[in-house]
Amino acid sequence: MAKLVVHVDGGARGNPGPAAAAAVLSEPGGEVVDEAAEVLGEATNNVAEYRGLLLGLRRARELGATEVEVVNDSQLVARQVGGEYKVKHAAMKPLHAEAMALLGGFEAWSIRSVPRAQNARADELVNAALDGA
Template sequence: MKVVVHVDGGARGNPGPAAAAAVLTDASSGAVVDEATAFLGETTNNVAEYRGLLLGLERARALGATSVEVVNDSELVAKQVNGQYKVKHPVMKALHAEALSALQAFDAWSIRSVPRARNAGADALVNQALDAHRL
């Protein structure tokens, strides 16, 4: 089964309160099959973006997906995972390695970045999670 995994992460402030989200759809029908959010506490936007990716991949595995098409609005994460950009920061290196390991669980995978407007579902879930954790 192939799923399209829209993922996002965001921080209000950098670093600041952060959240990650994923919206999974059936690749054939486009129907939403799962949604998830995670409040991350205080972290950076880039860490939140990777956490969104990892959350989406975890949910895809739980659904039994064998193939994933990951869509996000972070060009940095997409290009790092695709090997086009180097990963230099130690925290990012660990998240990058975790993401590559998670992707190996699938028979096929791809990742690409799109403008935020084309990732609106995951973006909205990030904001909902952040709003829910306001002090």
């Protein structure tokens, strides 16, 4: 499996509040090959977004992907990982560092943010995790 498209999301109800992260991995043609979600406990929305990214990257590596196209609905995370923004918040620095280390394990990677509607399945998984489904 060479390339995977990795849709990731994270969310907190309240900020901070109960939080969850999710990832949906698919082949470039759109066939979903893996989905995962995890409840994070108390976290901020931005921390949850990073945790979704980490979850997706770990799953992609486990599936043997050599290239990932990360899609999320957090402009902040996409711009920090893409190098446009600096990571200033102390709680996000180690998450950013871990994401960059994981991304370094792939031959190629990209990240972009899209409107939430284009990240609907990952968003659904986050909400299902928060609802206890």
